[in-house]
Amino acid sequence: MTVAETDGAIQLISPSVLQGHKDNKPYFATVLGFSLPGAEVGVLAERLIAGAVHDALVCALERCRILPPSKIYIDGLRSMGGHFMSEKTEITRRRVIKSGAAAAAAAGATPYFFSRAFADGHGYRNAPKGDTVTFGFNVPQTGAYADEGADELRAYELAVEHINAGGGGMLDTFSSKVLKGGVNGKKVAFVTGDTQTKSDAARASAKRMIENDGAIMITGGSSSGVAIAVQGLCQEAGVIFMAGLTHSNDTTGKDKRANGFRHFFNTEMTGSALAPVLESNFGKDRTAYHLTADYTWGWSQEGSIKKYTENLGWKTAAAVRTPLGAGDFSSFITPVLDSGADVLVLNHYGKDMVNSLTQAVQFGLRGKQVNGKDFAIVVPLYSRLMAQGAGENVKGIYGSTNWHWSLSDEGSKAFVKSFGTKYGFPPSQAAHTTYCQAILYADACQRAGTFMPSEVGKALEGFKFDGLGNGPTEYRAEDHQCFKDVLVVKGKENPSSKFDVLEVVEVTPRAQVEYKADLLGGELGPYNNG
Amino acid sequence: MDAIFLQILNGLDKGGAYALIALGLTLVFGTLGVVNFAHGALFMLGAFCAVTLNRLLNVSYEQVSETEKDFLGNPLKEQVPYLQGWLGEDMGSFLLDYSVPLSIIMAIVVMGIVGVVMERGLIRHFYKRPHADQILVTFGLAIVIGELIRHYYGANPIPQSAPSAVSGAANVGAWVGLGNNVIYPWWRLVYFAFSAVVIFGVFAFLQFTTFGMVVRAGMQDRETVGLLGINIQQKFTIVFALAAIVAGVAGAMYTPILPPDYNMGMDFLVLSFVVVVVGGMGSLGGAVLAGFLLGILQSFASMSVVQNALPGIAQIIVYLVAVIVLLTLPRGLMGRKGVMED
Known part of the structure; x- marks a missing residue:
């Protein structure tokens, strides 16, 4: 003040x-x-x-x-x-x-930072002194999404290695070739924080990294609630926020900020990619029952799936909100049995999804006959980590994902190889998106020739690239959202290894999932340099 | 009808866990006069007995497969549990499959020791102190135990699986004539049966054995029992260990339903206290009755019909009922006069 x-x-x-x-x-x-x-x-x-x-x-x-x-x-x-x-x-x-x-x-953001723009346009928060620049990796190390967080951290460490070496992994296949070891002549160092999958803890750890550790940017996270909170904080603090795994529309919709950028896809894209696959597999006459994680991502996911399935002619029997981290979902699942619904949509992620899907299968929902049709379970947002946690239960269950390690393009292969060699198992989609975000940020700084948020942001806006595992991709200038193909996947019936749990059923082209920039509302506002 | 039946089953299941915890809590309160806030931590410790046994059984050596390849195309390194090397593949995987029920044995031993050590080492120094001191020290102990588990096992829940023979769902509807729409997971039925057996066992032990008679007499009038030449203190130490064992086995068997983490005890503790208070302080029957009652109420409150009418009711129903019961029956459902009223 x-x-x-x-x-x-x-x-x-x-x-x-x-x-x-x-x-x-x-x-x-x-x-x-x-x-x-x-x-x-x-x-x-x-x-x-x-x-x-x-x-x-x-x-x-x-x-x-x-x-x-x-x-x-x-x-x-x-x-x-x-x-x-x-x-x-x-x-x-x-x-x-x-x-x-x-x-x-x-905006739901406690004003931690009080600042004003610089008159001369040269200064910005945490401008690196010396020969290193510090990235802040803010990931859930505890809480419902801790598995994702651990994988994100592995990916970041790998990304830092590759950036400092000027090559390796997907950096070799990335279409932009400006990174030659370090960024703007500085080596990348990093600090980490634990978001605990909670907004307040995430803001506190981001704040600590910005204030005490001099982090030039913040990236990571595996919950939209956290992403939106931290994005607001970074906007105020005047650093760039490269969102991690966040799937709610609001991150680059109603709550978008100039300093925030998202590589991951969102629920709107999931809805439009999943609907045709659901139609061809389950038909137009279906009744869906939603169980929804009770926070921004769950609501967003429920809304998008409802919108697209109801367009197909599906009915929605009920949409029940469940507390995040409920653990035991049995009392939410039993009412599904006689609700007349023949599709269960689980708008859950991470441990919640593992628990709710496992319990839904335990309750015999898969393989059940309702209204003369096979009962179907849909998990709109899938990840390989969750599928692995849920084991046998995922077989034949549809969903969408941002990326999967079995993709055969050069970028994906290079990433799986470098990650797998270092850690002994393939990377998850959370690892993929965070690796990309770190590389994209470093690349933008190098192209801008500075770490100043407004300049880095302009370098990212409208940036078209390829070779990072998703095919041709664009960072849309209007909402700082990446647009690329979306994968529709299904739990594999006959997995060949414990990692081989999902199969890609369809690659939905970018054109089909793209929407108008003003559809989701919100204002970017001006950049803040601190 | 189906839904109501299923929610009753769900409630009995949850209620079973509440009742087992509340039973131990009441037993300790009735005999030792101590309000044990570390009781939830004992439930959690029991759950971690199951985790530990599973890990012990899974200690493995690495074996390079000649035929199979991993995802990078290198030869696959297989983890083979020593158990399978020693006892043969069939016996080894059988033991692994049944690690949760087997952990009951481990929980009985471990929790018995923990109970005795806790009572002799710490709790007994607080018998003559006010209830507030007892609550503070046991709550502190609960935090210490939780943090120790967090240190050694991490903060994330660790899923355990039920034996494959009972991992599917049972067609309960066909048994009671409700049709094929009513199915319920086997393990939850096992858990309910298990909790019923344990509750019955504890009651039978107190009712039909000489030891139980002495303990009941001690609960009524400690001094007179002492005057009769009975070392009532020693008996009460055993009662404390028994309460710890009941909480421990309840926790171990609950792991396939809810993956345990270090904070699991705290989640259950608060509810169990509500159960004890609603049932009536010092009343064993009340604790069991209230446990099942609140479990069933909680299940009904999370039905979508109820949720739509009263959003958020599932999270507060238990406390709401507690308030109503205490306003109308200040001693709880089956509370006796004179308990904690001095």
């Missing part, structure tokens, strides 16, 4: 947290990076305690031999009195709105 109006002479480096007491009430303030050595921040804080805010800032800046800003707005700090913002302090809504941060609050 403390904003120093600068005339371009001050370079922002990293934010510092000020804290102290006045009238026995604690102050917490995030003051955006003046280039103050650690000791000076201490001085600054002391002066603040004494209440001489303006003088302290000027004094501290002078001691750093920095021209003091012409104006210093400190009303935020002053008016906040006893309450101030930090990660752990309670935020009073009224104050946030009063301080003009209402927009950020409305």
Whole structure:
């Protein structure tokens, strides 16, 4: 909230947290990076305690031999009195709105970072000093999606190896050839955080990586709830967010942000790719029962599948929301048995999907006859990891996926080979999309010749590439969403190994899954460089 | 009708687990007068007995296959459990298949030891202290146990499978004349039967053995039993171990239904306390009755008809019922006068 109006002479480096007491009430303030050595921040804080805010800032800046800003707005700090913002302090809504941060609050994002664009256009948050640049990998290491998270981290480590070596894996087949070892002359280092598959934990770990570790960008995650929360945070902080596995429409729809980019596909594409396959296998006269994970991705998935199947003439018997991580789905599954539905759509992912599918099969839903037809189970978003977890139960069950290791294009083969040699098993779709995101980001920085978010973003917008396993792909400028072919898959009846659990039934061409940029709403807004 | 029948089955299943935990909780409270917040952790420890046994049985050596190739085209490295090398492939895979039921034996031994150590080592120092102190120390212990498990087994749930003979679904409808639409997983029926047997066993033990008679007498009047020359303290230590064993085997057998993680105990603990309070503090019959009752209510609340009428009811129904019961029957369904009322 403390904003120093600068005339371009001050370079922002990293934010510092000020804290102290006045009238026995604690102050917490995030003051955006003046280039103050650690000791000076201490001085600054002391002066603040004494209440001489303006003088302290000027004094501290002078001691750093920095021209003091012409104006210093400190009303935020002053008016906040006893309450101030930090990660752990309670935020009073009224104050946030009063301080003009209402927009950020409305977007569901607690304003952690207070900053303004640079007048001279040269500075940006966490501009790398020295010969390394730090990427922030924010993945679920615990929680319902921890398996995906572990695979993402493996992929990132591999991507960093390849970027620093200037080759290897899919970097060799990637159509852009500008990466020759490192990015913009710097080697890539990385820090990691645990999202715990929870939005608040994910934001805290992203914030830590940006503030304390100087991460130039944040990437990763395996939940749309987390992706949207972290994307909002990165927009405010002024770093690029390269989304990991996130499938909700909202990530690049209603909640899209200029600083956020998504390589993964979304539920709209799943719906349009899956519908024709469902029609040819199950016909037009079907009644579906949805079990839906109760958060943004589940709702989005349920909506898209409903829309496309109802267009086919299917009916929807019921759509029941289940809490994320419910574990035991039996009481949600038994009502399906006599609902008259002949299709069960499981809008679940990760461990939830493993549990709900296993339990649905235990309850005899597969192989059951309803309305004179074979009962069908559909898992709109499939991943090989989940299929493996659910074992035998996935046989013959349809779904869609972003990528699968059995694809035979050169990029996929190269990726499977390098990943498999390093780790001993093939990569998952989560590993694939995060590897691509790391490579795409590094490539865009190299082409832009800088790490400045606005320039990197412009290099990604409208970028057409190939050789990353999905065929020709484009980062659409209007919504920062990648458009490419979508795979419709089915649980394999006779797997030849424990990894060979899915077979690709159809590669739905990009043209069929593409939609108008304004279909899903939302505004990108301007780039924020911190 | 089918749906109602199935939800009753679901409820009995969940209720079985609640009842087993609540039974131990009530037993410990009735005998030792201790409110044991670490009881959920004992349930979780039991579940991890099943995980541990499965891992022990699965200790493997690597064998390079001559014919099969892995996904990169290199010769496949197969993991062969030592068990199969020693006992032959059939016997080895039979033991692996039945690792969950077998883990009951392990759980009885491990949980018996844990129970005695916990009571002698920690709980007994708190008999004369206020309930608040007991709650604090046992809750702290629950956190310590949970974190230890997290350290050694990781934070992710570890799925266990039921023996293949009972991994499918049973055509329950045909048995009771409801048609082929009513099917229910075998393992859940096994679990229900198992919990009924254990509950019956505990009651029979307390009702028909001399040991049980002494324990019941001790629950009524500790001092008089002591005056008769009986070492009631020793008996109560055994009761604590028994409660730990009941929670442990309940946890071990629950693993094919819900993959265990370190936090599993906490999830069950809160519900079990509600069960104990609704059933009536100190009443064993009340704990069992309330366990099944709340399990069934929870199942009905998650039916789509109910969910549509009252969204979110599935998550709060148990607490709602607890509030209503306590307002109308402050001692719970079968609570006795004078328990925790001093």
